[in-house]
Amino acid sequence: MNIKGSPWKGSLLLLLVSNLLLCQSVAPLPICPGGAARCQVTLRDLFDRAVVLSHYIHNLSSEMFSEFDKRYTHGRGFITKAINSCHTSSLATPEDKEQAQQINVHPETKENEIYPVWSGLSSLQMADEESRLSAYYNLLHCLRRDSHKIDNYLKLLKCRIIHNNNC
Template identity: 75%
Template structure:
């Protein structure tokens, strides 16, 4: 019995394979401290440098994935108008721009009441309707790009405030 394979399933498999290759491409997990170091001290500045580098790389990869998916599957479907403000993290209170972010007072070690927003998009990724499934992937990648950009910017701002005393 021959069953026709959906081109979307093969494409999604290819997309996931590409994601795996992108994430493993030129990424080396180097130890911060030399092997065998007993009392290794790493400066806060070095930790921020590493965190900023990694967050920038993750944002770059998420942008690349979103752009490729957009070009290959979303053209002419009007997904962007549906995706605006539909991220599950949109309800989290974050500054709108750099000026608002700079007004936040940083208190290292202090934690406010943490609010986690659960992602409920998995059923949409498994729907039989191809347009609904494509939109679910589009929205997931859109939100990943959006959130990784915020994290990248906030880490850079936090580094500037804590390491360089806001003199950047």
């Protein structure tokens, strides 16, 4: 496949860079020492792992967003379109740490609740480069935003559950 001069060249480059970032310095760590079949992992250890991984994912998503912004947007004003356009924006989330601390740790499950679905794939495949770049910008902006929220909420949950809010 000849991609030289192709409108997909930037998309393929971004995909390659994102895969490289995600695979960079990743080495799986065994949960159980020596591969034991019936080991038990403490809740503290599970939270520690989850917090480390979520922080790593947030750092990678921030790095991908910054790199994309630096290389492709060149003052095109994509941020004004991306501010409230994340498909997860409709999910009720606390605005700050104080609000987050008021959340019940064991919320009731709600049957038949409708969750937002990402419908941006077609935008990523558009022939128009400006539309495609805007879609990638929005995708990376939302990934960075959501990974930051997850990172913060996991740290807050760990503080609440493991340290009895004494952090």
